[in-house]
Amino acid sequence: MSDEHSNEPLLQLIKKFGGYLSLKMSKLFPISLRNLDSHSVGAVAGLAVAILFTWRFLRSPSTPRRPPKRQANAPSSSSISSNANLTPSGLESYLEDSQTQDVDDFFQPPTLGQVVRQRLSEGRKVTCRLLGVILEETTPEELQKHATVKSSVLEVLLEITKCCDLYLMERVLDDESEKRVVLALEDAGVFTSGGLVKDKVLFCSTEIGRTSFVRQLEPDWHMESNIEVVTQLSRFIKYQLHIAPGRTERTSSANIFSSLSLEQFFGCG
Incomplete structure (x- = not known):
């Protein structure tokens, strides 16, 4: 009908x-x-x-209607409802907060661990002298009286042990100096907080012996305060960091870097 x-x-x-x-x-x-x-x-x-039908066809619009485009990756109604309650003002506020959070994440400064890995070029093995770099003392004669670990270097030292196989070494004049250095490192928490063990703290009686240690270990990086040792190792070690407090000496080798302190090289000084 x-x-x-x-x-x-x-x-x-x-x-x-x-x-x-x-x-x-x-x-x-x-x-x-x-x-x-x-x-x-x-x-x-x-x-x-x-x-009649010809007349109606001629009167119809010449441009066909297109179906509305579907938006890709459109948020579901449930997610919009939970974050913005489906109101225009709430949705606008939600989008602004999301964009602000993305910008904040982008401009967030890197952590110290990220800086250490970047500056070391993802190196896996590091050797480092103790005098003038890790310790306040600068000569073996001072170690016969006392040994003091720099408090400013501890955080950097900990991050290095997390990503690298670290060896510390120094020339000493007697066994008492050796024990004094190990005790200072232990009191500073180097062996408990990081990945460093006492067996990786090496001692010798001559500078030639210390240079030999470095060559045998074949590290990716060596950190040194004696410019003569740095020069001798430049042909054998991939990268070196020369610690020169109070001086701004520059070398002609592209694989040798210079800094006033170990912590300053990693942006902590």
Whole structure:
């Protein structure tokens, strides 16, 4: 029943258009429509329907409608509801907070551990002199009286032991100096807080012996306060750091770096 009622306006329109067309054609042709048979009337009605649909097609918009584009990676309604309660102002605030958080993460300064790994170029083995670098003392004669670990170097030393195989070495004049150095390192917490063990603290009686230690270990980095030792090792060690307190000596070798202190080289001084 609903289909018949919906088609009634169309049937009425066809009848009216057919009558109008018959009137016009009767004037153009000397034949009365009353004298036409059923086939002729059907042909006229079919022509009327064809003209009607052609007329409606020509009136329709020339540009077809496109379906709306689907947005990729659109947030689900549940996630928006939980963060912004589906209100325009809340959604705007949520987006602004997200962008601010991304910017803060991008500009956050690197940690000391990240700086250490970057400056050491991901080196895996490091050798380091004790006098003038780890210890306050600068000569073997001073070690016969006392040994003091620099408090400013402890944090850097700990980070080096986390990512590298670290060896400490020094020339001493007697066994008492050796014990004094090991005790100072132990009191500073070097053996408990980091990855350093007492077996990796090496002692010798000459500078030649200390240079030999470095060459045998073949480290990626050697840290030294004696420029003569640095020069001798420049052909054998990939990178060296010359610690020169109070001086700004520069070397011609591209694999030798210079700094006032170990902690300053890593941005802590």
